[in-house]
Amino acid sequence: MQVTDVVIIGAGAAGLMCALTAAGRGRRVLLLDHANKAGKKILMSGGGRCNFTNLYCEPDNFLSANPHFCKSALARYTQWDFIGLVGKHGVAYHEKKLGQLFCDHKASDILGMLLDECAQAGVELRLETSVSEIAKLEAGYQLQTSAGLLSCTSLVIASGGLSIPTLGASGFGYQVARQFGHTLLPTRAGLVPFTLTDPQLKALCTELSGTSVEDCLVSCNGQSFRENILFTHRGLSGPAILQISSFWQPGDTVHIDLLPHIDLPEWLAEQQRERPNSELKTLLAELFTKKMAGLLVDSWFVNKPLKQYSPGELKAVAEQLADWQLVPAGTEGYRTAEVTLGGVDTREVSSKTMESLKSPGLYFIGEVLDVSGHLGGFNFQWAWASGYAAAQYV
Ligand SMILES: Cc1cc2nc3c(=O)[nH]c(=O)nc-3n(C[C@H](O)[C@H](O)[C@H](O)COP(=O)(O)OP(=O)(O)OC[C@H]3O[C@@H](n4cnc5c(N)ncnc54)[C@H](O)[C@@H]3O)c2cc1C
Structure with a gap:
């Protein structure tokens, strides 16, 4: 011995x-x-x-x-x-x-x-x-x-x-x-990507797989992280998502502000005044990639020239982009988690x-x-x- x-x-x-x-x-x-x-x-x-x-x-x-x-x-x-x-x-x-x-x-x-x-x-x-x-x-x-x-x-x-x-x-x-x-x-798995099963959400993430959005504010259960998010074939990843995953429990809603650096109601009102004939997709393509702007508008809004939006409709656009709410189906688990x-x-x-x-x-x-x-x-x-x-x- x-x-x-x-x-x-x-x-x-x-x-x-x-x-x-x-x-x-x-x-x-x-x-x-x-x-x-x-x-x-x-x-x-x-x-x-x-x-x-x-x-x-x-x-x-x-x-x-x-x-x-x-x-x-x-x-x-x-x-x-x-x-x-x-x-x-x-x-x-x-x-x-x-x-x-x-x-x-x-x-x-x-x-x-x-x-x-x-x-x-x-x-x-x-x-x-x-x-x-x-x-x-x-x-x-x-x-x-x-x-x-x-x-x-x-x-x-x-x-x-x-x-x-x-x-x-x-x-x-x-x-x-x-x-x-x-x-x-x-x-449970922490610092781990989210998976999605909702068919519409999953289709959106799959289409955008590989796209990273810089500077998002992701929140859940009173915690927030401001960093990149990344769309994947399975759902969402990127530093802000990994961080919030440690605070997430099954069934919880995750809130994502896709444009925390922009005062959206103000920006949309300004665009409506100055570029009334521009369509929403065209304007959002200045903030996201063209593909992402197109897919977001197709999923969430009606695409039309800004002059045709009522104040209530513009408010809804701003709210959706600043507070995209989703309930992940789960996480990728210990297979890819950085911590337990x-x-x-x-x-x-x-x-x-x-x-x-x-x-x-x-x-x-x-x-x-x-x-x-x-x-x-x-x-x-x-x-x-x-x-x-x-x-x-x-
Ligand atoms: C892909 C990935 C990337 C990461 N990147 C970072 C990073 O950049 N920065 C950061 O701060 N953290 C990072 N982490 C987290 C970090 O690696 C861990 O928190 C850290 O390694 C934990 O250290 P530990 O010594 O406690 O455990 P580990 O480093 O996991 O070491 C445990 C050791 O115990 C051994 N072991 C397990 N079971 C047995 C057994 N039954 N008998 C004998 N030996 C056993 C294992 O083989 C292993 O060598 C990352 C994690 C992963 C998975």
């Missing part, structure tokens, strides 16, 4: 950060993953360029049933700490927009950096290793793995959530939490150490916990911060 100080299950973002930091403190660390490669999600992230943190990271950027939980870890390992690590390794990066930092070259720069740090600190990384049984010892844990028996003083669960099973996601962390008496909050909402209830975990309040020596970090970030580098920042916090105590 191999005896070590710390076993970390899951060599993703949180597990790698925890491993390199704990080993840097002189702990003997064994990092296990059932996949054939560490950090697969890091490699896929940010369209292959990894949006590794956000300049404006704040606790308000996170969703959790216990909103205060993330504050302590985020304050002790900030975006500036991770930017410092990136700088130390000479990884080139840039701000794309809204404080989102991306690699100039490839996401593998970030993974390479973390693996280098792990190797330098003496972390033992074991891939293609699965854990079939965990038993609590008087002091520590014993694990039955595909590579034999292990025992450790501290056991860290960093196995992530359910999103994208093909990248190694599994419900393992939730099973361990349940085994040791933890409460699990219901999980819900998970291990943080009220049973120490916000200082990430240690279980139910079973001493057991730690939970990263996405397996009920902490999910907005789109924009916040989820990685949570993985870094929670991994770092646990590493101080394991």
Whole structure:
């Protein structure tokens, strides 16, 4: 049986950060993953360029049933700490927009950096290793793995959530939490595209598939995000839609202002005064693509010269464009979701150490916990911060 100080299950973002930091403190660390490669999600992230943190990271950027939980870890390992690590390794990066930092070259720069740090600190990384049984010892844990028996003083669960099973996601962390008496909050896909079944809506989205509309205001359940939306064959995607999906529950109506930067009643009244013979389709083609203007008018309005619109009709046009209401049929689910909402209830975990309040020596970090970030580098920042916090105590 191999005896070590710390076993970390899951060599993703949180597990790698925890491993390199704990080993840097002189702990003997064994990092296990059932996949054939560490950090697969890091490699896929940010369209292959990894949006590794956000300049404006704040606790308000996170969703959790216990909103205060993330504050302590985020304050002790900030975006500036991770930017410092990136700088130390000479990884080139840039701000794309809204404080989102991306690699100039490839996401593998970030993974390479973390693996280098792990190797330098003496972390033992074991891939293609699965854990079939965990038993609590008087002091520590014993694990039955595909590579034999292990025992450790501290056991860290960093196995992530359910999103994208093909990248190694599994419900393992939730099973361990349940085994040791933890409460699990219901999980669902977050940062995920919407699907539509209403035939008219679906036809509109299919026709416009690939069209992006810049600067829309998307709202649901008291939350709003102002960003692009993208029409897809299945429904709607794009940053504003992904963001709002984390706040959406089945049956909820989503409100989309397609032109938040324009005072529409005023603009339409002006057009009616100055270009009374122009048709609505022609005018809207100045705000959207010609194809989109045509399809929107055919779906929602009657196309005619503006002088023929009554004040009530013009008001209805303005209202529809500023408040397009739709009820998504669902989401694309874990197959494409960037995160899993819900998970291990943080009220049973120490916000200082990430240690279980139910079973001493057991730690939970990263996405397996009920902490999910907005789109924009916040989820990685949570993985870094929670991994770092646990590493101080394991
Ligand atoms: C396509 C995509 C793009 C993303 N882009 C961004 C982005 O640009 N910026 C951002 O901030 N966030 C992004 N995210 C979210 C981010 O990747 C996650 O929030 C983050 O990786 C969570 O880190 P984690 O270490 O908790 O889990 P993960 O990174 O998912 O790591 C979990 C690890 O545990 C392993 N594992 C699972 N089950 C077992 C088991 N039974 N036994 C052993 N090992 C196991 C997995 O193989 C995996 O290596 C993206 C997510 C996806 C899916």
